[in-house]
Amino acid sequence: MDLRTERTLAWITQAFVDRVLANGFDQVTVSQLAIDAKISRKTFYAHYLDKYDLAEKLGQTLLDQYATSLKARLTDQNADLQTMIDTLIAPQHEGRLLQALLTIHTTEFDFEHQFSVLLAQRVRAFWHTDDPLEQAIVVNFALTTIRYYAGSDEVFSLERQRRIMQRLAALF
Helix, strand or coil, rough: CCCCHHHHHHHHHHHHHHHHHHCHHHHCCCHHHHHCCCHHHCCCCCHHCHHHHHHHHHHHHHHHHHHHHHHHHHCCCCHHHHHHHHHHHHCCHHHHHHHHHCCCCCCCCCCHHHHHHHHHHHHHHHHHHHHCCHHHHHHHHHHHHHHHHHHCCCCCCHHHHHHHHHHHHHCC
């Protein structure tokens, strides 16, 4: 991909994230994205079919990154979890995009559902479990953590996560 195309896609992505976070996905229009990205509608349509296609492609890229990171983390317990999470949810990386995608729940696109399915598959494969309660608890803990840090200005804290898990374990 040439530099001009990369720049154009970055502008479209930035405009999309800004609009979704400011106004919600339902209010986003291709015309407004084109204006915000300083491109023509024709240029937008050269890359995407519509705003749903844009959301789907951005979501799939993020899911692919998460799948790769999860696989690395689950197969290598020495992998640096702090760095992995920072890369995936920090605002200067993919955090704002993640935050925007997590707000979209339509029949055509639901990133949170797709992400939940990915997490459940990884949990099932890694822990060799078919226990739906165990899967649901782990997936919901991960989603809640990701939603929290992606939507706040706080830096992910592995120590804080450990402390929370210890408190939960102490309940039983």
